[in-house]
Amino acid sequence: MNRPCPSFEPLLLDRAAGLLDPVGEARLDRHLAGCPSCRAEADAVGLALSLAALPPASAAERAAVGQGAREALLRLRADRSRRRFAARVLLAVAASAAFAVAVPWRPAAPPGAVAAAPAGTGWELPDLDAAWAASADPTADLAALAEAEPLVLFAELQEIDFDIE
Amino acid sequence: MAGRESSAGPGLRVVQGGWASQPDGALLRDFLAGDEPSFEELWRRHHATVHALVRRYARTPEDARDLTQRAFLRAVGAARRAGRGAGVDFPFRPWLLRIAANLGKNHLRDEFRWRRAPVQELEQAADGAPLADELLFRRERERRVRQAVLLLPRRQREVLTLRVDAGLPFAEVATTLGIEEGNARVHFHHAVRRLTELVRAAGEGEP
Numbered sequence: 001m002n003r004p005c006p007s008f009e010p011l012l013l014d015r016a017a018g019l020l021d022p023v024g025e026a027r028l029d030r031h032l033a034g035c036p037s038c039r040a041e042a043d044a045v046g047l048a049l050s051l052a053a054l055p056p057a058s059a060a061e062r063a064a065v066g067q068g069a070r071e072a073l074l075r076l077r078a079d080r081s082r083r084r085f086a087a088r089v090l091l092a093v094a095a096s097a098a099f100a101v102a103v104p105w106r107p108a109a110p111p112g113a114v115a116a117a118p119a120g121t122g123w124e125l126p127d128l129d130a131a132w133a134a135s136a137d138p139t140a141d142l143a144a145l146a147e148a149e150p151l152v153l154f155a156e157l158q159e160i161d162f163d164i165e
Numbered sequence: 166m167a168g169r170e171s172s173a174g175p176g177l178r179v180v181q182g183g184w185a186s187q188p189d190g191a192l193l194r195d196f197l198a199g200d201e202p203s204f205e206e207l208w209r210r211h212h213a214t215v216h217a218l219v220r221r222y223a224r225t226p227e228d229a230r231d232l233t234q235r236a237f238l239r240a241v242g243a244a245r246r247a248g249r250g251a252g253v254d255f256p257f258r259p260w261l262l263r264i265a266a267n268l269g270k271n272h273l274r275d276e277f278r279w280r281r282a283p284v285q286e287l288e289q290a291a292d293g294a295p296l297a298d299e300l301l302f303r304r305e306r307e308r309r310v311r312q313a314v315l316l317l318p319r320r321q322r323e324v325l326t327l328r329v330d331a332g333l334p335f336a337e338v339a340t341t342l343g344i345e346e347g348n349a350r351v352h353f354h355h356a357v358r359r360l361t362e363l364v365r366a367a368g369e370g371e372p
Contacts (some may be wrong), residue, residue, distance in 0.1 A: 010354070013353070013357055013358070014350075014353045015336070015358055016301055017328065017350065017353050017354075017357075018336070019350070029231040041361075044361045044365050045357060045361050047364050048310060048357060048360040048361040048363070048364040049329065049357065049360070051306055051307045051310040051311070051360075051364060052310045052311060052313075052314050052325070052329065052360055053329055053330075054221060054311070057217070057220065057226075057229075058226075059337055061226045061229070061230075062213070063215075064226070064231070065212060065213075065214070065216045065230050065233055066212060068208070068212065068230060068234050069204065069205045069208035069209070069212070070205075070234060071234060072204070072208065072237050072238060073201055073205075074189065075234060075238055076204070076238060076241065076242075079238065079242070099167055152227060161201060
């Protein structure tokens with residue numbers, strides 16, 4: 001295979017790129033008329049570019065793309081909403097973290113401790129014996145329960161068919 | 166439209182000079198300030214070029230449509246985050262096209278398009294009849310060359326697709342990629358040489 005003439009190969013490529021002016025075109029054409037190697041190269045370059053080029057988009061495809069501005073705007077709006085939501089979540093997390101740092105956790109005091117403890121002193125164990133004596137007689141509730149009317153009378157219980165085998 | 170509109174009553178806006186006189190940077194700035202028609206104008210100006218560019222990397226027309234939208238979304242979002250929407254001189258188009266090219270390449274990497282496109286599809290015409298040998302050979306060569314385009318070194322691929330697919334002049338190709346115009350031409354020449362070698366080698370088996 002013969003190589004193209006070194007001085008004309010750049011012109012062949014420039015023509016393929018659409019860069020040749022009319023003077024260059026005329027000069028190249030004159031050369032190609034008498035140089036089979038450069039003619040073959042010119043044909044190969046033209047063929048390579050024609051094979052590489054994509055077929056034009058159909059009218060329907062062009063129209064569909066052309067009408068995509070509104071759809072793109074919707075996507076932009078959705079994207080903006082997502083970013084705002086993410087920013088709010090981030091802000092809430094940051095606020096929670098700041099609150100947790102600013103207000104350190106303290107264990108809750110047991111019931112009654114606050115009232116029993118004089119102001120300005122720490123929490124002390126309450127007097128459990130005194131608390132027990134101060135409460136009502138614990139057996140009183142049981143006695144009252146025993147005397148209460150039962151929810152279901154014994155006679156009623158006998159009428160119920162339990163149907164247990 | 167900051168500085169270019171006058172209030173003519175509630176809900177009515179008068180734009181002096183119309184959209185055509187607004188540079189991209191001004192439209193982007195206005196959109197970021199909440200003016201959605203500015204985005205529609207940016208879309209009208211550039212969607213066809215972006216679509217032509219991302220089609221190279223898309224498996225289906227729906228993919229290409231989605232990539233076009235995503236390129237705009239990314240470009241606007243990145244401009245907002247970078248705080249670069251404020252300047253009227255902001256070069257939105259090169260920014261957008263560079264994002265589209267990167268997005269396309271990433272999409273391709275994720276999709277493994279050429280592995281998903283079974284060769285059998287090439288052997289059947291739309292009606293299910295086998296393709297003629299010559300047409301089948303042409304299709305196979307197209308597939309190989311287009312695959313080779315995607316496997317070109319990054320700069321060569323970017324220059325070639327911006328020139329061939331998007332149809333940009335070399336000056337704009339260079340601006341988009343942030344390189345010298347002469348450098349862009351050199352990358353284009355290298356890319357075409359590679360593809361030509363491939364075609365020449367594959368042509369030896371031509372029926």
